[in-house]
Amino acid sequence: GQQLNQSPQSMFIQEGEDVSMNCTSSSIFNTWLWYKQDPGEGPVLLIALYKAGELTSNGRLTAQFGITRKDSFLNISASIPSDVGIYFCAGRNYGQNFVFGPGTRLSVLP
Amino acid sequence: NAGVTQTPKFRILKIGQSMTLQCAQDMNHNYMYWYRQDPGMGLKLIYYSVGAGITDKGEVPNGYNVSRSTTEDFPLRLELAAPSQTSVYFCASSDTSGGYNEQFFGPGTRLTVL
Numbered sequence: 372g373q374q375l376n377q378s379p380q381s382m383f384i385q386e387g388e389d390v391s392m393n394c395t396s397s398s399i400f401n402t403w404l405w406y407k408q409d410p411g412e413g414p415v416l417l418i419a420l421y422k423a424g425e426l427t428s429n430g431r432l433t434a435q436f437g438i439t440r441k442d443s444f445l446n447i448s449a450s451i452p453s454d455v456g457i458y459f460c461a462g463r464n465y466g467q468n469f470v471f472g473p474g475t476r477l478s479v480l481p
Numbered sequence: 482n483a484g485v486t487q488t489p490k491f492r493i494l495k496i497g498q499s500m501t502l503q504c505a506q507d508m509n510h511n512y513m514y515w516y517r518q519d520p521g522m523g524l525k526l527i528y529y530s531v532g533a534g535i536t537d538k539g540e541v542p543n544g545y546n547v548s549r550s551t552t553e554d555f556p557l558r559l560e561l562a563a564p565s566q567t568s569v570y571f572c573a574s575s576d577t578s579g580g581y582n583e584q585f586f587g588p589g590t591r592l593t594v595l
Binding site for chain 2: 374375402404411412413414415416457458459461463468469470471472473474
């Protein structure tokens with residue numbers, strides 16, 4: 372089946388640093404979603420993107436819908452300990468189901 | 482609103498046993514989904530439903546069955562449990578009206594088949 376690639380696979384950062392991660396697809400999408408999953412919990416939606424080039428913020432999080440429609444980016448500014456978790460991207464095209472990436476595992480060091 | 486609820490939270494099955502994973506949502510969403518999550522992998526779609534009485538296969542449906550008799554409930558049935566079905570199972574729902582289709586997830590059921 373179709374798969375998304377996320378990079379990096381995992382990252383360790385110091386508290387207060389900014390974080391960047393991305394998600395790429397071999398197909399074009401018309402919707403990108405970014406989720407965060409805490410240990411033992413279900414994914415929680417962070418940001419939804421519906422238009423190529425769109426830049427959307429949710430507090431310290433900013434996500435962009437790539438202009439090629441084959442990628443998306445998530446940035447976290449001034450990281451804090453509660454940012455720890457796994458960040459998933461998901462994409463879909465019209466009439467199709469969402470495809471999920473394998474996730475980026477974020478660890479924040481105090 | 483409770484959102485999406487799932488029961489049980491944990492379960493251990495023996496090979497060949499059967500069980501039903503329960504999922505309910507109180508947001509009046511028309512679409513519901515079942516995913517499995519294996520370590521280091523993205524979510525894989527098992528089955529989905531676009532409304533009561535309508536279900537369809539996802540990417541990995543073998544060994545599972547679903548039913549959707551009401552808008553609120555979408556149970557997932559394992560008939561003959563196998564070790565390959567050891568995974569974390571997530572139920573999700575979405576409301577596609579207005580063109581928005583964000584999915585909301587339940588807390589998951591961790592299943593181990595021995």
